Amino acid sequence: MAEYSTPTTEQEFAENFAQLKPLMSRNEALYESSRCLFCFDAPCITACPSGIDIPQFIRQINTGNDTGAARTIYEANYFGNACGKVCPTEVLCEGACVYNLQEVKPIEIGRLQSYATTKVIAANKKLFGPGPPNGGRVAVIGAGPAGISCACELRSLGYEVTIFEAKSQPSGLTVYGVAPYKITNEEALAEMAYLQGQFGYEVKYNSPITSLPEINELEAQYDAIFLGIGLGKTSGLGLPGENLPNCVGAVEFIAELREVHQAIAVGPRVVVLGGGNTAMDAASEAARLGAEVVTLAYRRSKDEMGAYAFEYDLAKGVGVKGLFNVAPVEVVGVEVVEGVRFVRTATVNGQVSEVPGSEFIVPCDMVIKATGQAKQLDFLRLIPGLEMDGRGRIVANAHSGQTTNPRYFTSGDARNGGAEVVNAAAEAKVAARGIHAFLSK
Missing domain, CATH: 3.50.50.60 (FAD/NAD(P)-binding domain)
Known part of the structure; x- marks a missing residue:
């Protein structure tokens, strides 16, 4: 007998895919935040790829400053709400919590992070905005965690940013590739709408960039191009019968x-x-x-x-x-x-x-x-001077995200070969600053 019955309604689907990290109530957040030891040289910060000041935002929640907590989170990670839900916190921040050494349950950092950021999203609280226009224009290919994070950072620096997304919705794998019991579509898209409202970048949906003429047009219209294209379809195994239905x-x-x-x-x-x-x-x-x-x-x-x-x-x-x-x-x-x-x-x-x-x-x-994803080599080979390594990953400077074609920058799965949402978001901020340094010369 199956563990779950087949869902036939939206309610049954929601029950079968109940959230692993449900949203905290105010009382739950106060209690959980009160457990934090606010460590000096906190190992949870070191374990977070985006370097969020975790003790700081937890202290802010505990003192009633939920807006300040959200600001602390978003200043380090533009996907702060999504990462609170989809990050493998068990092996990152929560895995590094000192309570693990005492065989005590670690602080539920992910849920606290989602708590604070959900509040500002729901209230549409204005925390950020674009910087003074500097006249620069940047094209971003891909509206996933890398592309959106890069766009936010570039807008804060004053650039005009246009994102070209092949699909009809933003957020990349956060919407299209993460299990529904980790984050719902509504939650993922609410954060995307919030960020676009904060920073004011443009997104052109159903607009894949697939040909050399389209690439040439982008190069003519924009000062730099960011590649946040992620990975492609599931890799084939070459097995007999692999093309059968189901x-x-x-x-x-x-x-x-x-x-x-x-x-x-x-x-x-x-x-x-x-x-x-x-x-x-x-x-x-x-x-x-x-x-x-x-x-x-x-x-x-x-x-x-x-x-x-x-x-x-x-x-x-x-x-x-x-x-x-x-x-x-x-x-x-x-x-x-x-x-x-x-x-x-x-x-x-x-x-x-x-x-x-x-x-x-x-x-x-x-x-x-579930045998890995193919690299998007056919597209990448259209870009002159762009180098890939032996595993099909874009070669880029670790400190700037700049590729071997100096006008192109990248981060996320296309560069690292496949990692977490938080890695893509963190690398994209670095790449955005690399673009700024390059265009400021």
């Missing part, structure tokens, strides 16, 4: 789920291929959609998975079963998916090898491939 990429599966909610269909038996955090999300989502059996299959051991331990625990908590040291050989089926043929593996000196004669089939009705 064999889908995890990125595409999660994006559809975020858009249509309970209208998405999953089979009663689902196999998820992969061992990263996206695989954990896809498996957990399939279970919450009512799949009777969800099997997470990974080619290495459980201890070698790239996913955070708490993400795997979350998947197990909704009934997902792990199958380790197995590699997919074929997606079995005639007209639709009927199963996956696996071969058992062994890891020797860090290398995965197949065990001869160990093939077996796991019957299933749906396969979700």
Whole structure:
């Protein structure tokens, strides 16, 4: 029997995908903030990629200055509200909390962060604004965490900024790629509307930049261009049967789920291929959609998975079963998916090898491939002088975000190969300042 029944209404969907970090009440925020020790040289600050002064904003909440707390957060991280919900706080700020050394529950930093920022968003509190116009114009490609954060910082420095977004909504993976039990569409889009209202950048939706003439036009109209394009579709495995109906990429599966909610269909038996955090999300989502059996299959051991331990625990908590040291050989089926043929593996000196004669089939009705995302090389190769490394990541200066084509700057997944929302937001501020330094010469 499935852990969850298949949701058929929006209310049932919301119940199945209840928020992992629900919004705190005022009393909860006061109590939780009172637990903070306000450490000197606080390790939570060091653990935060965007360097938020966490003890400062918690103290502000505790003294009733919620607006000041939100300002402290947003000054360091323009995705402050989203990051309070989607960040792996368990291994970042909360994982570094000194209470862990005393076997005491760490401060719920993420929920406190969401509490303060939600209040200013709901009240549309004016905290920031564009700087005095300096005559510079910058184009930003991509309205994800990197692109939006770069735009906010550039506007604060006085630049005119236009964002070109291929999709119909902003926020990138925060809307299209994060599990609904971490953040809702309404929450993600509310923060995007708030930031645009604060800084006044322009966003052109349904406006993909895909050709050399379009790139030439941007170069003619703008002084610099920021690449916040992220990654592409789920990488293929080259398996026989991979193109059968009901064999889908995890990125595409999660994006559809975020858009249509309970209208998405999953089979009663689902196999998820992969061992990263996206695989954990896809498996957990399939279970919450009512799949009777969800099997997470990974080619290495459980201890070698790239996913955070708490993400795997979350998947197990909704009934997902792990199958380790197995590699997919074929997606079995005639007209639709009927199963996956696996071969058992062994890891020797860090290398995965197949065990001869160990093939077996796991019957299933749906396969979700969480096998990484492809780099957008076809587009990047259109830009003259832009260099990529051996893994398809854009080569850029770590201190300025400037690429090998000096008018282009970048951050986020296109540069780091795939990291957290907070990393993209933090790197984008650095890149925006790099653009400012470059154009100020």
